[in-house]
Amino acid sequence: MYKTVIIGTGPGGLTAAIYLARANLNPLVIEGQEPGGQLTTTTEVENFPGFPEGIMGPELMDNMRKQAERFGAQFKSGWVNQVDLSKRPFTLQVEDLGEIQAESVIVSTGASAKYLGIPGEKENVGRGVSTCATCDGFFFRNKKIIVIGGGDSAMEEANYLTRFASEVVLVNRRSELRASKIMQDRARANGKISWSLNRTPLEVVSGEQGVTGLKVRNNDTGEDEIIETNGVFVAIGHTPNTGFLGGQLTTDDHGYLLVKPGTTETNIPGVFACGDVQDSRYRQAISAAGTGCMAALDTERYLENAEAAAAV
Secondary structure: OEEEEEEOOOHHHHHHHHHHHHOOOOOEEEEOOOOOHHHHHOOEEOOOOOOOOOEEHHHHHHHHHHHHHHOOOEEEEOOEEEEEOOOOOEEEEEOOOEEEEEEEEEEOOOEEEOOOOOOOOHHHEOOOEEOOHHHHHHHHOOOEEEEEOOOHHHHHHHHHHOOOOOEEEEEEOOOOOOOOHHHHHHHHOOOOEEEEEOEEEEEEEEEOOEEEEEEEEEOOOOOEEEEEOOEEEEOOOEEEOOHHHOOOOOEOOOOOEOOOOOOOEOOOOOEEEOHHHHOOOOOOHHHHHHHHHHHHHHHHHHHHHHHHHHHO
16 A cells, blocks of 8 residues: 555656655656656757756656655556556556555656657657657757648647748648648748648658658659658657546546646546646646646645544
8 A cells, every 4th residue: 555656757757756755655656668758768858947058868867766766756667557546545457566556646647749650760769850849949950850740739840840940841641731720821821831741751761860851652643752851850649648547537638637727636536647648738848847746745735634534
């Protein structure tokens, strides 16, 4: 039996672990298949406060983990297959660990960026392939880059990247875009954005220095072509990692956990959510860390009130 269990080890989960450990609540942190979250696939992080020269993503996550361990947080590796949130204590079924019970739970499982699944894509993450314009746009100053996608997020990323790039080519496998009219109009009015529609991405081409181009099929002619580029931003959406919850927590239409405004409280008392799993808008390491702090403080108050009620 644990006072609190944190599922996930991104910036949100690790920040929650630091706060709860300092409060002598000895949280158990369950690491999944990607300890540290998406930042472990990032090279240099320049926008996290306190690091004027930047810091490597894996190093930042390792430092957060060591800080949590220093105050007494426990870490165990396993995959949470199932949870029972219908009664207290809550029960978690964890692969390789068995059944774990907890008085409170913090869900910090993040959201996974969707990839195309084409050759050269995953291999070049951090070498010219990215899924986050606000994270990596600065590194492509005065360079030609490609944004792949046809929805609102792709239009938003393309517009944002024109602050840095000399040219942004928007590639979409259809001739029509899914983005809202206002987002399309905004992108089309941007002189730095050019369009390569009705093109199916086939392969990310790279050399020793990283990405050099994107191989696409022209769906009008059936011919393959290579669009030269220094970077490829995949903007086809994210999938929140909530499947293991079995629908027990309320989500929005896209699967992101809903929390009570101004808090990290879910629809089940004693269960809290932080980080990208409940944030479809900002998706930044610093905002995830902020909600991790909130989740820890909300959990601490919940446990204090539960103990007070039990003592009456």
